[in-house]
Amino acid sequence: MRRFLFALLLCLPILAAADATVPTKDVDGAHDLPFLKRYEGSYIVNYEQKSFDQFVLPLSVLKKVPDHSDRMNNYVMEPDKKLVAEGRYTRLLYVVPAGRSPLEVVRNYVDEIRAAGGTALYSCKNEACGGDLEGNDHGGGTQGLLEKLYPHERVKAANFTNGNCASTMSISEQRYVAMKLPTADGDVTLAVLVYTVGNDLYCKALNDYTVAMVVAIEPKAREQKMVTVSAAEMARSLTNTGRIALYGLYFDTNKTDIKPESTPALEQIASLLKADPALKVYIVGHTDNVGTQGANLDLSKRRANAVVAALVSQYGVKGGQMEAAGIGMLSPLASNDGEDGRAKNRRVELVKK
Structure with a gap:
């Protein structure tokens, strides 16, 4: 039939x-x-x-x-x-x-x-x-x-x-x-x-x-096209891959001051960490290859420190849940030969401990 x-x-x-x-x-x-x-x-x-x-x-x-x-x-x-x-x-x-x-x-x-x-x-x-x-x-x-x-x-x-x-x-x-x-x-x-x-x-x-x-x-990581990634998406990515790249944290060129438009991303990171007090992460800064390796390593570490400081002072996240690190230009996601690639490389990542 x-x-x-x-x-x-x-x-x-x-x-x-x-x-x-x-x-x-x-x-x-x-x-x-x-x-x-x-x-x-x-x-x-x-x-x-x-x-x-x-x-x-x-x-x-x-x-x-x-x-x-x-x-x-x-x-x-x-x-x-x-x-x-x-x-x-x-x-x-x-x-x-x-x-x-x-x-x-x-x-x-x-x-x-x-x-x-x-x-x-x-x-x-x-x-x-x-x-x-x-x-x-x-x-x-x-x-x-x-x-x-x-x-x-x-x-x-x-x-x-x-x-x-x-x-x-x-x-x-x-x-x-x-x-x-x-x-x-x-x-x-x-x-x-x-x-x-x-x-x-x-x-x-x-x-x-x-x-x-x-x-x-x-093997290719999914590009994070949503600038503000939700806390739930961060949690899923940390569980599945141990990391997530974030592009919603903004700094002026060669500066470490976090710009006001970073607020939505900071709120979601804070929500993630406060919802799971046992979760511990590295806050890892990344740069493109413009400038020297030493300068980029220093800049990426200082930016990661700034994110940790903001989450503690402005959002009440426990400092023991985070550790800042800077990798500079040493772990690109794309070629630095063009601006599109350099933009993908300028990021902050959460890496699960």
Whole structure:
């Protein structure tokens, strides 16, 4: 009955923007990850990147969640074990040259990642991964691995184009591996799903081709775009990451006097510390690279001392909860080559003791 109801929906008229074709170049704006090459002869047909996002990697077989269906009337599937990663999100879908199997392609990726020091967290193949072997827009059945890694609501490519067909066609074989890859900036979390697609309609040009989907989460802190960060947000960040960067504390150039417009930020810091008397933090001053290292170290420490003093004298925070420190220019969050980067580096951080 579930499949019959969904089949009725497929009878509604649809207009194809353009049929799929065997790709001969990458889609506009797409490029490989800097730390992971593509399989030789492949072309990128679908690409998405976000500066900060969350991604959930299954690390065990998908299992049916009782009495839960998704918006496509599929039974919802979830793994017992999973990894939740946050950072810079990149997803690439490559169409691999004809005649290449998912096994051959995935082993090439695994070899490449391991050669760079990476390690496998989990792997599976075909039905052993759990769920249906289907694209990410089927209905009336059971969610599959592709739908968990790339939900249909994220598909932005027009119907029946290569970028759409590469994830919506039926699957005849799949191989999946989740891995960690060390880089100079920290560990990258990687999901590689390689599968063979099939279709006899608008997407048939890709019939029997293999698609390699690579999803990467690179370590990157979320930018604090709200100038006044709430006490609750500070508490969450201190719990989750042990630190938070604040940009709502203002000083004149080369001065340590706190400007009046810093009041909202000071109030939220005070609220955080007074609500949890056991919480102890470092108040850490940071600067850009304008000036000498010695001058910036001194300035950042004096500014941190000024924040501590203001919180004690004006807001009644216990001095024992805070310790001032200055790092100067030694821990930038961005390049100092431009003003935007220098602005990100001029900050005060709370660091949990």
